[in-house]
Amino acid sequence: MSSTFSATVNTKPFTRVLIANRGEIALRVVRACHDLGLTAIAAYTTPDSDADFVRYADDAWLMPGNGAAETYLDIDSILTIAERSGAEAVHPGYGYLAESPEFAQAVIDAGLVWVGPPPAAIAGLADKANARAVAREVGAPTTRGSNGPVENVGDALAVADEIGYPVVIKAVHGGGGRGFRTAASRAELPHAYESAGREAKAAFGRDDVLVEQQILRPRHIEVQAIADAAGRILIGSTRDCTLQRRNQKIIEEAPAPFLSDEQVATLTEATENILHAVGYVGAATCEFLMGDNGTLSFMETNARIQVEHTITEEVAGIDLVAWQLKIAQGESLPESFPAPRGHAIQFRINAEDPAQNFFPATGKITALREPAGPGVRMDSGVEVGRFVTSDFDPMLAKLIVTGEDRQQALARARRALDEYVLEGVATLLPLHRALVNEPAFADDFSVSTEWLQTEYVPNFDIPASTPGETGPETSSVDVVVEVDGHRLTVKVPKELAAAGNGSAVPAERPARRLRRKGSRRSNKSAELAAPMQGTIVSVEVAAGDSVSEGQTLAVIEAMKMEQPLKATREGVVSDVLVEAGASVKSGTTLITFAS
Numbered sequence: 001m002s003s004t005f006s007a008t009v010n011t012k013p014f015t016r017v018l019i020a021n022r023g024e025i026a027l028r029v030v031r032a033c034h035d036l037g038l039t040a041i042a043a044y045t046t047p048d049s050d051a052d053f054v055r056y057a058d059d060a061w062l063m064p065g066n067g068a069a070e071t072y073l074d075i076d077s078i079l080t081i082a083e084r085s086g087a088e089a090v091h092p093g094y095g096y097l098a099e100s101p102e103f104a105q106a107v108i109d110a111g112l113v114w115v116g117p118p119p120a121a122i123a124g125l126a127d128k129a130n131a132r133a134v135a136r137e138v139g140a141p142t143t144r145g146s147n148g149p150v151e152n153v154g155d156a157l158a159v160a161d162e163i164g165y166p167v168v169i170k171a172v173h174g175g176g177g178r179g180f181r182t183a184a185s186r187a188e189l190p191h192a193y194e195s196a197g198r199e200a201k202a203a204f205g206r207d208d209v210l211v212e213q214q215i216l217r218p219r220h221i222e223v224q225a226i227a228d229a230a231g232r233i234l235i236g237s238t239r240d241c242t243l244q245r246r247n248q249k250i251i252e253e254a255p256a257p258f259l260s261d262e263q264v265a266t267l268t269e270a271t272e273n274i275l276h277a278v279g280y281v282g283a284a285t286c287e288f289l290m291g292d293n294g295t296l297s298f299m300e301t302n303a304r305i306q307v308e309h310t311i312t313e314e315v316a317g318i319d320l321v322a323w324q325l326k327i328a329q330g331e332s333l334p335e336s337f338p339a340p341r342g343h344a345i346q347f348r349i350n351a352e353d354p355a356q357n358f359f360p361a362t363g364k365i366t367a368l369r370e371p372a373g374p375g376v377r378m379d380s381g382v383e384v385g386r387f388v389t390s391d392f393d394p395m396l397a398k399l400i401v402t403g404e405d406r407q408q409a410l411a412r413a414r415r416a417l418d419e420y421v422l423e424g425v426a427t428l429l430p431l432h433r434a435l436v437n438e439p440a441f442a443d444d445f446s447v448s449t450e451w452l453q454t455e456y457v458p459n460f461d462i463p464a465s466t467p468g469e470t471g472p473e474t475s476s477v478d479v480v481v482e483v484d485g486h487r488l489t490v491k492v493p494k495e496l497a498a499a500g501n502g503s504a505v506p507a508e509r510p511a512r513r514l515r516r517k518g519s520r521r522s523n524k525s526a527e528l529a530a531p532m533q534g535t536i537v538s539v540e541v542a543a544g545d546s547v548s549e550g551q552t553l554a555v556i557e558a559m560k561m562e563q564p565l566k567a568t569r570e571g572v573v574s575d576v577l578v579e580a581g582a583s584v585k586s587g588t589t590l591i592t593f594a595s
Contacts, residue, residue, distance in 0.1 A: 005101045005119035006108055009281050011229050011330040014088035014113050015039055019057070020078050020103075021093030024381035024397055025307075026053035029091050032321040041085045043078060045071050047389060052381065061085050067391045072096040073205070075103050079110055089113035089328060095393060098304040099126045099173075115328040117282045117303050124278045125301040128172050129210050134277050135298040140270035141288075143297045145212030153193045159211040160189055166216070169193050171200030172208035179207075180247040182214055195555070198537055199562050215297060217448040218289040220244065221256050223271040224312040226283045226323055228333045233275050235268050236312040236320065237340045241287075243441065245358060245453045250428065251435065253345040254311035257406055258445055266296055274301060283309070283324050292448070307398070310379060311344035314402040343406040345413055349380075349397040351388045353426035354457070359531045359563055360394045362586065363387070366424035371416035375402045375409070388425045390534055396427065410442055434460065526574075528553055528565060528591040530584045537562055538580050541591065545573045553591055556584070565590070 016039045019029045026042060030053055033040035042057035045065070054060045061081045063071040071077065073096055082090060090107045092098035098116070101123035107114045116122070125131045129148040136142050144163045149172050150156040160167045160183065169192050171179025179200030181192035197207035224236035240256035241249045259267075271286040285306050287299045309320045317338045327333070351361045365386045370378045380397035382388070388396065401416055403409035417433045438456070440446045481488055537555040541547060552564045553573075571593040578590050 005105055005123050007118050007120040007279055009116075009118050009229065009328070010108055010113055011281075011328055012113060013329050016041060016059075016085070016087050017089045017091055017115070017325070018043060018078070018082045018085060018087035019053070019091050019093065021072060021091075021096060021098075022048055022051070022053065022381070022392065023395070024053075024379045025093040025095075025305075027056060027381055028379055029093060029321055030056050032319065032325060035319070036322055036325055038325065041081075041087050043072075043081050047387065047391070051386070052383065059085055068096065075100075075106050078103075079106060082107075082110065082112060087112065089115055089325075091115040091324070092304065094304050094306060099302070101126065113328050115282070115324050117280050117284065121278045121280050122303045125274075125280075125284075125303045126173050128170065128300050131274075131301055132210075132298070134274055135270070138270070138273035138277050140274060140298045141266070141296045143213045143215065143289075146210045149208040149210055150193075153190050156193050156209070156211050157186060157189055160186070163211075163213045166214040168212050168214045169196040169209050170212070171196060171206070172210055173200065173206040178247075179209065195562060199557070202557055202562075215289045215291045215295075217292045217450065218242075219256075219447075220249075220287065220299075220449050221259070221267060221290050221296070222285050222287040222306075223267050224254075224283075224285050224306075224309065224320070225271050225275060226320060226327070226333065227275055227280045228327050229281050229330065230332055231276070232333045233272050233280070234333050234337050235271065236316045236318060236337060238264060238267060239285075239308055239311060241308060242447050242449055243435065243452055244449050245457070247449075248350075249308065249348065250350075250452065251345065251347055251432070251441075252308040252311055253343065253406070253409070254308075254315050255340050255343070257343075260294075263290070263294065263296065270298060274298075282327060283320055289449075307348070307395070308346050310377065310398060310400045311346045311402075312340075314344035314377065314400060315340040315342050317341070342402055342404050343409045344400060344402040345409050347399040347401075347413070347417070347432045348395055348428065349399060349420075349422070350428050351394040351396055351425050352428055354428065354431050355426070356531055357563075357566075358457075360390055360534075361388065361426035362390055363425040365422065367421055368423075369419070369421040370397070371399065371419035373412075373415070373419075375412045376400075376416050377402070396422075396425075399432075410436055431457075526593045527589045528567075528593075530556060530586055530588045530590055531563075531565070534563075534584065536578050536580055536582045536584060536590070539576055539578065539591075541573050541576065543573055543575050547571055547573060554578070 017033050018041045019026045030040040039058045042054045042060040043063050044054045044060055045063050048054060063077055065071045090112055097103040099122055101119040104114045104116055104119040104122055132142055146159045166184040169181045179196045181196040183189040183192040196209050201207040220241040222239045225233055227233040237254045238256040239252055239254040241252045243251040274286055275284055283305045285302045289297045289299055313320055352358045353361045365382055365384055368384045377400040382396045401409055401413040403412050413436050420429055435441050534556040537557045539554045540552050547567045548570050549567055551567045553567055554565045556563050574592040574594045576591050
């Protein structure tokens with residue numbers, strides 16, 4: 001591989017495309033390839049051997065190894081499959097190696113077409129410190145912060161002391177909200193610094209972080225752009241991605257609502273100038289924060305297609321993935337894209353359990369009925385019988401709903417979410433169903449990036465009524481009966497349903513809603529068990545320590561995310577049964593407490 005990164009891409013015609021990704025984005029690229037008459041080649045792991053992206057691809061090759069590190073993050077393994085399969089181009093999707101300049105350069109050095117921006121542009125923008133410098137040079141709005149990566153926690157403290165708290169610590173390399181922490185005070189910064197670096201290292205292989213001034217109660221606004229090799233840059237739409245939990249987007253919509261024409265002009269001009277400055281080619285998204293006073297600040301540029309590209313496609317009437325492929329073949333963009341029309345909202349259907357502090361969920365999908373009808377699009381990567389593991393990202397599917405305006409899109413979203421059935425694995429569906437009826441989101445849009453996890457979720461609980469979605473097992477089940485020709489859904493004790501003569505059938509439609517808490521569930525167990533399969537990142541207590549309710553006892557990493565494990569009561573630690581670096585299964589006892 002070259003010691004330096006190429007500033008250009010080797011656009012040329014091709015017919016065979018290797019997709020270096022999995023799940024719904026791999027299937028999305030397969031479909032784009034077929035629309036253009038190209039041959040789609042899937043690279044898959046054993047657990048995905050019967051996945052849709054493998055089944056619908058024209059050719060498929062098994063990747064040896066387990067987990068992301070040995071498969072989709074292994075450059076040599078992917079290039080070996082590219083050679084064996086006769087691929088002429090590589091599309092990286094998003095995540096994994098999509099923003100790796102080393103991977104892009106390796107693809108080009110192998111004589112293949114890289115469906116993405118030049119490696120030098122990726123390197124320049126993936127380094128968030130350099131991206132900030134570019135933004136400042138072209139006059140884009142920016143916040144105060146470190147001029148580059150901080151070398152250690154001492155340097156981080158010095159920068160924070162100078163710019164003032166609160167601050168954010170974020171990974172220099174990568175994206176998707178991983179390697180991002182906040183610190184409201186000097187006392188909080190060391191832990192945030194270490195945690196951000198650890199998570200960045202696990203997700204992107206680099207632990208460099210920078211420190212920036214935190215904008216309080218911001219909205220997260222972004223601009224979708226695409227550029228061709230001749231230097232033409234077109235804007236698809238703005239998007240709002242404010243509803244987040246732990247910096248992971250939950251709901252996105254396009255165009256971003258409640259922006260002035262002046263704000264839209266500032267955002268689009270900054271995006272165009274940043275991409276021109278680095279000689280960008282391909283799809284890109286520039287992300288900004290907007291304070292509650294309307295002040296805009298550049299955050300980062302994602303040098304890839306994004307999860308939420310779908311909503312821009314719906315309102316702009318364009319196929320962004322197809323354009324990625326056409327640009328890589330040397331085709332030029334048109335003079336303009338259609339002006340955005342209507343409104344689109346995307347819901348990420350993640351395998352996370354709202355009833356268990358949103359821990360990643362695993363299991364077998366036992367029932368699945370996806371919504372349909374006017375304005376409904378599903379980008380899904382799962383089906384009945386699929387085993388969801390902790391080896392990869394927790395996103396199972398995306399529900400995209402489009403209407404003539406935001407009100408119609410929300411109405412269709414309510415209908416679609418009520419139709420959606422996914423059982424066997426806990427998901428975010430109950431949360432989505434509640435949010436589309438929440439006035440702060442649906443009406444006055446008074447939300448911020450912290451609102452969901454700090455204000456909304458703590459005040460809601462989840463009734464355990466639909467098996468497999470969330471919550472502990474209940475003593476009753478829903479059954480459908482007919483009374484004098486009238487179809488009714490009623491609750492009956494499980495024992496009665498099990499002893500029935502078969503005249504009652506399980507209800508298919510979930511009726512789950514988040515509701516205000518009357519009282520919190522509490523776990524008075526004398527032990528702390530692993531809530532999912534994963535790796536212990538750190539243990540924060542020792543035998544003999546007294547702990548208080550809510551105190552972090554350990555941190556576990558699963559699905560590329562760190563999850564703090566907290567005490568549910570006061571007590572004294574009796575024994576610590578694991579150490580940092582240990583791999584554990586769900587249910588493994590980690591810490592015991594004195595009786």
